[in-house]
Amino acid sequence: MMTLPAIALPVRDGLPSLHLPVLASTAACGFPSPAEDFFREEDRLDLNAKLVPNPPATFLVQADCGGSMADFGILDGDLLVVDRSISPRPGHTVVALWEGGFVCKKLYIRNNCIMVLASGSGYPSIIVPEDVELEIWGVVRSSITQHL
Structure with a gap:
């Protein structure tokens, strides 16, 4: 099982950032390619910024x-x-x-x-x-x- 590194949660507009890893590919309904890297450290998504920009x-x-x-x-x-x-x-x-x-x-x-x-x-x-x-x-x- 892959463990992800702990991350700091900076505050934006009173809400802490929550940067979660994003898969490096889409989720197809078939079978994924075994050659793909599943997570890239630079691909992280802050759900607060994405869902609540204001x-x-x-x-x-x-x-x-x-x-x-x-x-x-x-x-x-x-x-x-x-x-x-x-x-x-x-x-x-x-x-x-x-x-x-x-x-x-x-x-x-x-x-x-x-x-x-x-x-x-x-x-x-x-x-x-x-x-x-x-x-x-x-x-x-x-x-x-x-x-x-």
Whole structure:
């Protein structure tokens, strides 16, 4: 078993850096080449910098989508990394306050109407009436699926 060297954790914007090793190749669904070097010391990734480039504007929320966002890559129980500093645009996945509850949907604007879309055909799109406020809390930067 390969052991990796211990690393110092410098602090960035109040968050410690967490540099993890990155495989030197992609993870194919076939068999890896036995000739490849698996880890290179210079290929390390700081997950905080990658997932949270703007810590003061970022929050986390667990997805409770019931499958409505699965075709967009968000599964029930995923941890969503939401960035409030990104201006929401059509096509972004957003977390919004809608009629007293939070929803995670794709944002679209058609014919001057704001729409939020789910991914599955069994889930209706919501056309936001002009007299109802939809408050966008942030844009989903990434989602984290836990497999264990």
